[in-house]
Amino acid sequence: MGVYRIVLPDASMASLMNTLEQIADFSSDVEDDVNSSTTADKSRREYVKERQAMANAAVDVKETPTPYEFVADVPGLSGENVKVHVENGSTLVITGKRRRDASASAAEENGEKKQFKYLRMERRVGKFVRRFTLPEDAELDKIGAQCRNGLLTVTVPKVPPREPEKPKVIDIQIS
Secondary structure, three states, X not given: OOOOOOOOOOHHHHHHHHHHHHHHHHHHHHHHHHHOOXXXXXXXXXXXXXXXXXXXXXXXXXXXXXXXXXXXXXOOOOHHHEEEEEEOOOEEEEEEEEOOOHHHHHHHHOOOOOOOOOOOOOOOOEEEEEEEEOOXXXXXXXXXXXXXXXXXXXXXXXXXXXXXXXXXXXXXXOO
């Protein structure tokens, strides 16, 4: 990209041109930074990918009298494509991967050629990750999940509240 100098009679216009030249120089510096491939750049890109993956699955969280329910939209996925687990004893993690078209992917793996082309692609594909911190009254050993009609429902039962201890009453005989 070349920088062309324009001679302007007005001093205010000259300062405007100086500002524009600085912006042009800054943009070329930014391009150089983007094209460089340092470890920090790679980790930033990985962070952005992870943030985008977290935005790929909408989840509703409900609290009912006995369990907590996490309902995630996972259209087109079955239970085999989704993984639910608990990390660090208090974080519920829902992960999965959406593929563009299962039949097209299988055909490509078998060496067959696709007989179509996409005119528009609006459905999101790729990995998704959602993390939720579970409350203290969650019963981790009894967590259940089911995937039906494009909805993943994870049920986290609550530990029943402890009944208050009744005061111990001792009858004393009076003599």
